[in-house]
Amino acid sequence: MTSSALAPLVEHPDEAPSPARPGRRRRRSTTSLTPVAGLGLGITMIWFSVLVLIPLLAILIQASEGGWQAYWDALTSPQTAAALRLTVSQALLVTCVNVVMGTAIAWVLVRDRFWGKQFLEVVIDIPFALPTIVAGLVLLSLYGPSSPLGVDWANTRIAVFLAFLFVTLPFVVRTVQPVLLELEPEVEEAAASLGASRFTTFRTIILPALAPAITSGAALSFARGISEYGSLVLLSGNLPYSTEVASVRILSYVEGDKLTEAAAVASILLVVALIVIVLLDIISRRVARRG
Numbered sequence: 668m669t670s671s672a673l674a675p676l677v678e679h680p681d682e683a684p685s686p687a688r689p690g691r692r693r694r695r696s697t698t699s700l701t702p703v704a705g706l707g708l709g710i711t712m713i714w715f716s717v718l719v720l721i722p723l724l725a726i727l728i729q730a731s732e733g734g735w736q737a738y739w740d741a742l743t744s745p746q747t748a749a750a751l752r753l754t755v756s757q758a759l760l761v762t763c764v765n766v767v768m769g770t771a772i773a774w775v776l777v778r779d780r781f782w783g784k785q786f787l788e789v790v791i792d793i794p795f796a797l798p799t800i801v802a803g804l805v806l807l808s809l810y811g812p813s814s815p816l817g818v819d820w821a822n823t824r825i826a827v828f829l830a831f832l833f834v835t836l837p838f839v840v841r842t843v844q845p846v847l848l849e850l851e852p853e854v855e856e857a858a859a860s861l862g863a864s865r866f867t868t869f870r871t872i873i874l875p876a877l878a879p880a881i882t883s884g885a886a887l888s889f890a891r892g893i894s895e896y897g898s899l900v901l902l903s904g905n906l907p908y909s910t911e912v913a914s915v916r917i918l919s920y921v922e923g924d925k926l927t928e929a930a931a932v933a934s935i936l937l938v939v940a941l942i943v944i945v946l947l948d949i950i951s952r953r954v955a956r957r958g
Contacts, residue, residue, distance in 0.1 A: 723937065729930035741928035742935060746907050747916055751932070753827065754913040755939055758892030761831040765888045766881055769839025776840075777847040791841075794834050799897025802833055807901045822904030827912060830898040835891045839884030846880040882951035886944045893936055 700708065730738055741747060776788065794802065806829055808814075811821040820826050850873065858868045896914040903910040913936055920929035 726930050726933050726937070729926060730934045732927050732930075737927055738931045741920075741925075741931040744928075746911070747913075747928075747932060749908045750911045750913045750916040751935060753824070753911070754893050754936075757824070757827050757831055757912075758889050759943075761828060761835055761892050762885050762889045764832065765835055765839045766885050769836065769884060769888075770843050770877065770881060773840045773843040773847055777844060791837050794837055799834060799895070800900065803830065803898040803901040806830060806833060806898060811902070821902055822906060822910060824910060826902040826904075827899060827910055830902055831892040831895060834895055834898055835888040838887040838891065839881065842880045842884035842887070843877055846877055850876060878951045882947040886947050889943050890940050893940060 742751075772791070776784065797805075806826070807821060809816065810818055810826065810829060812819050820829065854872055855868050858872055859865075863871070894914060895912070896918070899905070899910075899912055899915065903912070905911050905915045913932055917929045917932050920926070920932065
């Protein structure tokens with residue numbers, strides 16, 4: 668290589684990057700809790716442990732008292748398996764419906780103006796405040812043998828779906844609505860001015876922003892669905908192998924003094940809820956990252 672070829676490399680020696688010094692690392696900023704913050708953290712963890720962690724641990728211990736064989740026998744019982752399948756499948760179906768319809772309702776409440784909007788805002792929260800047994804009575808009067816609609820869906824799987832749908836409706840609406848209120852319309856207008864269609868704007872701008880709220884509402888909806896009991900007592904009939912859900916099956920075990928079997932079914936519901944929540948969180952992160 669000639670000296671003229673090397674000239675550009677040595678023309679400005681002062682600008683050459685200096686080699687990294689071994690052993691010298693960037694200092695990480697560390698923060699320590701103040702006494703007040705440490706006290707608050709301790710009280711919070713104790714309160715959370717008493718209300719949540721210790722009861723969950725007690726359920727798992729109770730489920731394991733009879734040994735693995737008793738645990739397996741309780742879960743593989745045909746009646747219990749049918750109740751678990753019905754509960755999980757209907758809760759998943761209702762969650763999918765709530766994701767679509769709940770987001771649409773939240774969109775209408777935020778972006779549109781119409782007569783009766785304030786009344787609709789109040790009505791959506793009724794399932795939150797209404798006792799579930801009252802909800803069951805309302806659904807029975809509407810969809811039971813004396814239905815003014817001329818339908819009789821009592822003691823059917825449709826009744827289970829309707830009960831789940833009634834008690835879980837507000838969750839997605841109320842989690843998505845505040846996020847929609849915070850979205851700046853200028854961003855959507857800028858995307859439209861650049862030639863983006865409404866679908867492209869929704870897919871690339873709005874949906875990633877709503878994804879965490881939608882998945883949070885979906886997780887709450889699913890967890891509420893698999894734990895529902897009161898609204899099903901009057902409407903579904905609690906028929907074994909047909910309309911009996913897991914919560915009713917647990918109560919049957921408790922009434923029969925079979926606490927180990929009841930705890931086994933409860934532990935399965937806990938595991939299923941955790942799996943669904945984790946999957947929804949992963950989906951939310953991926954959607955938000957792509958956006």
